[in-house]
Amino acid sequence: MFELDYRSKKPLYEQIIEQIKLLVIKGHLSPGDAIPSVRKMAQTLDITPSTVAKAYQELERQKVIETIRAKGTFITTMPSVEPNVEELEKIRKRIQSEIIELKRTGHSEADVVNLVKEIYSSI
Amino acid sequence: MFELDYRSKKPLYEQIIEQIKLLVIKGHLSPGDAIPSVRKMAQTLDITPSTVAKAYQELERQKVIETIRAKGTFITTMPSVEPNVEELEKIRKRIQSEIIELKRTGHSEADVVNLVKEIYSSI
DNA sequence: TAACTGTACTATATAAAGCAATACAGGTAA
DNA sequence: TTACCTGTATTGCTTTATATAGTACAGTTA
Numbered sequence: 001m002f003e004l005d006y007r008s009k010k011p012l013y014e015q016i017i018e019q020i021k022l023l024v025i026k027g028h029l030s031p032g033d034a035i036p037s038v039r040k041m042a043q044t045l046d047i048t049p050s051t052v053a054k055a056y057q058e059l060e061r062q063k064v065i066e067t068i069r070a071k072g073t074f075i076t077t078m079p080s081v082e083p084n085v086e087e088l089e090k091i092r093k094r095i096q097s098e099i100i101e102l103k104r105t106g107h108s109e110a111d112v113v114n115l116v117k118e119i120y121s122s123i
Numbered sequence: 124m125f126e127l128d129y130r131s132k133k134p135l136y137e138q139i140i141e142q143i144k145l146l147v148i149k150g151h152l153s154p155g156d157a158i159p160s161v162r163k164m165a166q167t168l169d170i171t172p173s174t175v176a177k178a179y180q181e182l183e184r185q186k187v188i189e190t191i192r193a194k195g196t197f198i199t200t201m202p203s204v205e206p207n208v209e210e211l212e213k214i215r216k217r218i219q220s221e222i223i224e225l226k227r228t229g230h231s232e233a234d235v236v237n238l239v240k241e242i243y244s245s246i
Numbered sequence: 247t248a249a250c251t252g253t254a255c256t257a258t259a260t261a262a263a264g265c266a267a268t269a270c271a272g273g274t275a276a
Numbered sequence: 277t278t279a280c281c282t283g284t285a286t287t288g289c290t291t292t293a294t295a296t297a298g299t300a301c302a303g304t305t306a
Contacts, residue, residue, distance in 0.1 A: 011293080011294060011295085012294085012295075013294085013295090018220055018223060021223055021224070021227050022223060024227065025223065025226055025227055037250080037251060037252080038251085038252065038253090039250090039251085039252095047295080047296085048295070048296050048297065049297095050295075050296070050297080051294085051295060051296080053252075053253075053254095054294095054295095056252085057252095057253090064227075067251090067252060067253090068251085068252090068304090069251070069252055069253080069302075069303060069304080070250075070251040070252065070302075070303040070304040070305080071250095071251060071252090071303090071304060071305085072250095072251060072252085073251090073252080084228070087224075091221050091224060091225065092238065092242065094217070094221055095218065095221050095238070095239065095242060096242050096245075096246070097141055098214050098217055098218050099239065099242050099243055099246065100141060100144055100145060100148065100246060101144070101210075101214060102214065103148055103243065103246055104144050104147065104148055104187075105207070109240060109243045109244070112239055112243055113236055113239060113240065115215065115218070116218065116222065116235055116236060116239050117232060117236065119215065119218060119219050119222050120222055120226065120232045120235055121232070122219075123219070123222065123223060123226055134262085134263060134264085135263085135264075136263085136264090160281080160282060160283080161282085161283065161284090162281090162282085162283095170264080170265085171264070171265050171266065171267095172266095173264075173265070173266080174263085174264060174265080176283075176284075176285095177263095177264095179283085180283095180284090190282090190283060190284095191273090191282085191283090192271075192272055192273075192282070192283055192284080193271080193272045193273035193274075193281075193282040193283070194272095194273065194274080194281095194282060194283090195281090195282060195283085196282090196283080247306100248305100248306090249304100249305080249306085250303100250304080250305070250306095251302100251303080251304070251305090252301105252302090252303090252304105253300100253301080253302085253303105254299100254300080254301075254302105255298100255299080255300080255301100256297100256298085256299085256300105257296100257297080257298085258295100258296080258297080259294100259295085259296080259297105260293100260294080260295085260296100261292100261293085261294080261295105262291100262292085262293080262294100263290100263291080263292080263293100264289100264290085264291085264292105265288100265289080265290080265291100266287100266288085266289080266290105267286100267287085267288090268285100268286080268287085269284100269285080269286080269287105270283105270284080270285075270286100271282100271283090271284080271285105272281100272282080272283090272284105273280105273281080273282070273283105274279100274280080274281070274282090275278100275279090275280085275281090276277100276278085276279080276280095
């Protein structure tokens with residue numbers, strides 16, 4: 001399904017969250033699709049179920065997936081695309097931190113825009 | 124000089140690093156300018172000198188400032204604008220994480236580009 | 247019934263972050 | 277010279293986040 005970078009400083013559960021979102025965005029996972037159980041996913045990734053469970057719980061909080069007790073976990077059928085002003089503000093701050101560093105090291109606005117376009121297209 | 128967000132999850136020393144960089148970018152600090160000593164800055168921000176020292180050491184590693192022992196700390200006169208492929212790759216990954224979330228929540232490429240332009244201009 | 251779901255809970259280990267206190271080496275200015 | 281200022285280094289401590297491990301529970305499915 002996907003792989004994790006065990007040497008990365010990025011927490012495993014955050015990597016799982018990002019990878020699931022990527023699969024949804026790319027269309028490899030569609031609304032209603034089931035994703036592996038906590039235990040299976042843990043076994044596949046060779047990590048503990050607790051870490052997978054943490055990722056699933058956060059994904060459910062963000063309405064990316066929904067769980068039906070004792071049945072399984074599924075991609076949300078009604079993807080909530082709420083603006084979510086608070087979350088957007090956090091994203092904005094994190095992006096600003098990166099742009100500060102890019103601007104400091106001599107990257108023009110066009111450079112940054114091109115980088116962003118390139119990233120967006122690759123997703 | 125600047126303020127910190129003590130409730131933020133972003134480490135204090137990282138906030139200091141970012142704020143100093145911002146002051147340089149905005150021209151409020153110019154090459155050769157002295158910045159407050161570790162102890163003064165700590166007193167102003169009401170934190171321990173260790174945290175300020177940690178920020179200064181990282182800033183020096185990145186060649187944003189240079190320290191002259193027993194004299195003080197100064198903005199670098201020769202700002203090294205090296206490409207630094209490794210660091211750029213890290214920045215790229217972090218930006219990608221943010222763009223994944225933006226794309227997932229329905230933001231178009233134009234939306235993201237506009238957001239980036241807006242942020243870049245505001246710096 | 248047996249096997250599977252997600253969830254909850256406790257406990258442990260490790261690392262990062264921040265604080266606190268002290269000491270040291272070196273330059274400045276009275 | 278002396279007093280005071282610099283940055284640096286070290287040690288110890290607390291808190292939090294991350295990750296692991298194990299157990300138990302409630303509910304569904306075959």
